[in-house]
Amino acid sequence: MAERFESVDAVQEALRRVDYLADASTAGVVFLADRLEKPVLVEGPAGVGKTELAKAIAATTGSRLIRLQCYEGLDESKALYEWNYKKQLLRIQADREHERDWATVETDIFSEAFLLTRPLLEAIRADEPVVLLIDEVDRVEIETEALLLEVLSDFQVSVPELGTITAVRRPVVILTSNNTRELSEALKRRCLFLHLDYPDAEREQDIVRVRVPGIDATLADQIARVVRSIRALDLKKAPSISETIDWARTLMHLGVEKVTPDVVGGTLHVLLKYQRDIERANKELKVAEA
């Protein structure tokens, strides 16, 4: 199969083109995922760009993004495939006059025309390049995880009535997890592992400057440092990167040139979503409350 990327640096460059600033290890893992044809399990707190990474890879390689959002209670019929039984019933009824024998009917109604493909099967069967995003995989029950194993290790799906469907082109697979529970060893073994954390102040500043065009460099620097300071507090929910970006946009719109305690106090609710967190940040940073 044609490789998508030439080198680790090329990955970093390609992701940067779609405004995703990957650090060296993220780029390294993506590069290896492509070469080894293995899925990547991305783990980290909410809002550090896990889902965004999959989107960026899709955008930069011109692939279609197929997304499977996981939730408790997700099952085969929602993840893999389902038989369109209403259509099957209609077919059987329509066939009644022709007096066809059962074997013919059976092979007929269990054919591709009656198959509803769900994200996993769709990604396997796609002819065009595809990025498969399995989002928040830690939300499914541990039994359901097993559904994913065949897809992840062999890039194939077994449908008893049809046989095994193998991928024409192996998709890039990104799984994300917020680490609300321990994933099974079997799943982890099949994946490359990438732990994403909040970026350091320098990188966050770069991200702000890329995502909020026209922002002043010193302002971006101040924003990144204030956010780092807030993240160091003991909060219920630390500000994510996207919240940093929102905050930067807010400050741009307000025409702020310099981050002062008054400015922070007046706009903290953009960064923090819990009243308790806001109060704590107010107290700790000694900023004036709005």
Next chain:
Amino acid sequence: MSGAPTLDVPAPGRMLDLLSGFVHELRAAGLPVSMTENLDAMRALEHIPLEDRATFKTALKTTLVKHADHERVFNILFDVYFALQPFDLEGDDEDGPGGRPGGGVPVPGSLPGGGAGGDASPEELMAMLMRAMLDPDALRAFAAAAVTRHAGMEPGRPVGGTYYLYRTLRALDLDSLLDRLMEQLAEQQGGFADELEERLAREELAARMERLREEVEAEIRRRLVADRGPEAMARSLRAKLPEDVEFMHASRDEMAALQRAIGPLARALAARLAMRRRRHHRGQLDFRSTVRHSLAYGGVPADPRFRRPHPTKPEIMVIADISGSVASFARFTLQLVHALASQFSRVRSFVFIDGIDEVTRFFEGNADLGDAVKRINTEADVVWVDGHSDYGHAFEVFHQKWGREVTPKTSVIILGDARNNYHASQSWVLAELRRKARHLYWIDPEPAAYWNTGDSVIGDYAQFCDGVYECRNLRQLERFVEAVIES
């Protein structure tokens, strides 16, 4: 990376040896590395330029380490194991021209500014430090100089790296340095405009200090490896995974790691327990219903009927010793139990030293755990006479005040080392509790070998308990909680 010296990339066979040795070390440190993962790492190395150390490290990390908490151990072992391998000629990960050439052996004259690092006077060193603090690239060179100057390392001397680290850091005195740098900054800028600005500046400097500390630590490790060889070093290091760190001997960093680990651990446990409870959906045989249904089969009980199970959610009372000797342990256990609150119909916490007080209210609602612990330390009435543990008196008071509230639904868990300072043990209270409660467990953070030595009277109490468990690290604590809730 350009401008790097050319390398002898090891022959494939040699690489295989290196890698399997490294994997062996990882496993010895407790990381679960499977055969497949080992093979993946091998395959990954075929695709990357081996002379690029950063990518090499990424390739090994992503294939071998599947748990974020294990990364720290991996990093240390990687540095040790590959310190003297040919790769190190490359310098290290991020740094460019400031990198220190040579693998572990201090090279005189390698410092920026031309000063011979080993012989720099204290004043020169200080000036360099000031510069290094404001220029990330110079940090590493400075760390090397500082170690040469202050650690006083002697080849072959059998002391651990922490000893050298302590000596170096004490000489550098980072705390007062931070203050001095702050003053300098303030002078340059003509004072800080407001507290926020001052705070940001201080944090910026503190972050650099932290980086310097890490550099010093890495430098010491490199030199030790040069002296003793990687295998011996890896063995003596045996860096611990967070779940194996002992509560009673955790360092500050390890404490922080434990703190972070407890949330996910509680969630994982809760999910596992809830699931098991859901799956046990068969209750007792419902005789009446079975007979009723047997009529449909001519009186043959072909379709046995079962009662809906009573999901028993135990009520838990945790009684914790919070005297100095076991405080950190009690803190983790209280945290874990309260994080599991959804699994119990009710959790009540009591803490004691020589007096005892109920502290359930501090954990209620959405209370922050840090706050709760702070309030326990300040508000709870746990000192009766002298603030030395007195299990006997604490139990007696518990019996008087709350004894009546212990019911057959209650599981009582006592945390402590049973070091009673030679007071009376009053073990009859436990006998009484055992009679009334559903279960009575004792968890002890001391190694079992120390039980019943000195003033430990655990044996007195143990005779009335359903079980006494040694609980020195998160792994054991997790196992205990699981076992208890199941029973």
